[in-house]
Amino acid sequence: MKKLIIILMITSQSLSLLSCASLENNPKATKGSIIGGITGIITGLVTKQKTENTIAMGVAGVLAGGAVGLMMDKQEKKLREALENSEAASVEREGNLITVLLKGDFMFDTNSFTVKSGLYSEIDRIAKIIVEYPKTSIIVEGHTDSQGSESYNMSLSEKRAIAVQNIFIQKNVSHSRISITAFGESQPRATNSTPEGRQLNRRVEVKIAPNEDEV
Known part of the structure; x- marks a missing residue:
């Protein structure tokens, strides 16, 4: 249970950082990855698969998708400026x-x-x-x-x-x-x-x- 709370706290903080950095530049890309990850978490809970692995997999999806979106945001910005x-x-x-x-x-x-x-x-x-x-x-x-x-x-x-x-x-x-x-x-x-x-x-x-x- 303690691990679950820690995972959720880390996710919350990470989502806040990713949102601030990316949502303004490319809402669809980053929101899509975040929503996809959260959907995985919710599905696991609804089906009573309340395991730390289920939560962790959803969190990983959120963070990985957000990181990709952030990378593409930065590249797009540099290309537009250039x-x-x-x-x-x-x-x-x-x-x-x-x-x-x-x-x-x-x-x-x-x-x-x-x-x-x-x-x-x-x-x-x-x-x-x-x-x-x-x-x-x-x-x-x-x-x-x-x-x-x-x-x-x-x-x-x-x-x-x-x-x-x-x-x-x-x-x-x-x-x-x-x-x-x-x-x-x-x-x-x-x-x-x-x-x-x-x-x-x-x-x-x-x-x-x-x-x-x-x-």
Whole structure:
């Protein structure tokens, strides 16, 4: 019983710290992990599995989930600050998935997969932050508009994703952490019937997620 009280006291204090640090930046991610852990505790109690192990497992889930959310909060904040004045890149967040959107027209010439030299500094800033957080995995996704054949667009999107991946590796992002996916024209963000829409669809997306063993 004494152990149970101690566990609950530690949990209460830890939740307070995690809430102060994270909820303001990303309420959904951190609240979700906390609610999940608490649900585990309550379920154990309701089913009369009132054991210290049940409580401890729920507490571990709360703390681990909160720590992951806090890590992603910090990384998101640094990325937003680093790219605040960038015309070529922007940051999005959904749950614990961070997406850095690299606009294709800023990154590449038409029909080219060579990254413009002036954009290396953008990728360098992103890479430095990624290196700071080794417990994340990176997927570089290539996308095009619908101009040209599907096979050509698929090939172009793959080459552009590889080009960005190679720069990350040159900037000390471990090869084992990073992979590429080519989507061609299959995942547009906007209509392909207008120049403005096609411009939005020509892009590379850098997805940053916590490693599976951290979740």
